[in-house]
Amino acid sequence: MSRQSTLPSRSRSAPPAPETEHRPPRGVMVLRLGRALALPIRRRSLVVGVLIAVVVLVCAAATLTLGNLGVPLSQLPSVLTGGGEATDRFVLSRLRGPRLIVAVGVGAALGIAGALFQSVTRNPLGSPDVIGLAAGAGSGAAVAALLLPGVLPVPVGALLGAGLAIGLVALSTGTGLRHPGRLIVAGIGVAAMAQAFTHFVVAVLARDEATSLATYLNGSLTARDWEHAAVIWGALALSLPVLVYLAGPIRLGEMGDEISETLGVPAKSTRTAAILMSVVLSAAAVSVAGPIAFVALTAPQIARRLSGAGGPSLVLSAAVGALLLVCADLVVQQVPVGEGLPVGIVTMGLGGIYLGHLLIREWRKGSL
């Protein structure tokens, strides 16, 4: 695995500082908030993070300005502050604005969910969508929305579905969530069942809407409103304190259960908490956008390669996830070939190729 190979080389390139001084290694700054909080920040991660944020902003501006209904770039600042023409304000506040905000939120949530999962299962392929969690959340959402409208909020339904799916996967591997290959094969089975169940639910009620069903099952950002944005950003805001608290233990957990236990971090409860957060975030993402494939798988991987760090970075994964989804959505909105497709199809195609590349690399190393 990549982190095992990068860790030693990193410690060689940065010789440990003398014990007494507590100086951070080269390339690392420490962000201090009083005595309670000290967050080490690697300089390269910071640069990469700022760069990604800039690219996201550019893509966001493109999302708002391109196309027939786009707000002209020169008008954008005044429209954003509440001025400008009525049409442009409508486009921003009803059409493109919420869609963009939802895309950023869903991408970030998926990126974090993937990073958490991959880190604590020590499994570069263990992302919520590969192991059937997203499909489970999808069928939970379908049940809540179609079978029990009004009884159960859709996000809660998605959460229950996701929990059920991951429970089934953990149960059927017989080895919990550790063995990479087995996890994924069990995930394929659970995902197939969840999809069959969703088909069933939809067939019971909305059998004539074949196309909209296909759109929903693939994950789409079309016609999102501020309510969707509120759900995904609410979930992100609620999970933020937990994530800040978990970040340290997770980083220690990367070194193995024994070491982190020795350092006073209970490995098992960290893992449980991280997986729970991962389930919550992907359920929230699925409930607003449907099961969007492979963003949760690829975002942490790309983030790790960009930052060159050994461990996972939740912040960078979130940023990359947001970037991926905003870009993919830009493609389906503006590229003629992809026009009108659910965004999940773009991420599925590209992410699938990336997954193939990843698999072959893992096989070469013999870790699968």
Next chain:
Amino acid sequence: MATQTTEPASPARSTRPGGVRVALMFGLGTAALAAAVLLSLVMGARVTPPGEVIGALTGAGDEFTATVVESRYPRTVLGIMAGAALALAGTLMQGITRNPLADPGLLGVNAGAAAAVVTVTAVVGPTSVTGTVWAALPGAVLAGAAAYIVGTRGGEGGMVRLILAGAVISAVLNAYVQAVALSMPDSFDSYRYWVVGSLAGRGFDVFWAALPVILAGLLIALCVMGGLNGLALGRDAAVSLGVSTVWVQGGGLVAATLLAAGATAAVGPIAFVGLAVPHIVRAMVGVDFRLQVPFALVVGPTLLLVADVVGRTLLRPTELMVGVVTAFVGAPVLLYAIRRMRSTA
């Protein structure tokens, strides 16, 4: 890797059941198949009592009943053919790859067939049924071969590699298929029906178009099934027993792909029949492929027809596609198979 292979190579389970028991079970299986066929003719939006069905079969009943029952002939015949083909394809694949998780659907064969059908429809326009079958074939073969090559790179692959390779290929092909189908909705009405896997609304022309392909696959399968027993012991052992591994593996793969492609072209991608049936059959008769093949030919159609009947009756008067039912029945078999891997790994 040999230790990781479960049933095919496990010596403890290779004790052959007695001839009487096998004959008895085969009789039971055939009876179950007959019952499933009858159910398939009886059940539907309107339940036709068995007496009337038999009357209609012999030409004695009234015209209305005769028409209703007649509309159920093609799907019953298609169910028998597709069920047998998928089950046999699964048995062959699991035998050749010595991997109890192998299933043509999981190896991307279905997705390949779908991608080829979509491409042809997009380029040439809607095709005839025969055209669909011939378009599906190369797609299925290519996707299956790709999964096999990627999954077995660097020596005899592990249990899960093949499945992972198939999953990746399926994901990419599915994205392509969905993209094309959703962006040209008008020319894909029939495709959308095909892609969920259904026995309904297909005539005898589908049957006749797919039959030659499936018969060819069956013929090759019958030729190689003896050699599969040797192969189950491992490649070296098979060679020392005088089995031509190239012929058995190559022929078996060709046969499995032909069978899966023919079935998929006819009734759409139906997953998990090919996975589940070999497991059921091995539980019944053990690991001898000369017994597994005929039993698979009986159990497969039974399973598919029963799934079809369940789909027909669950949501009366509308129908649930048979592919959805088989996924719900078959996926637990996959989970069970993974759990078993642990005990033998």
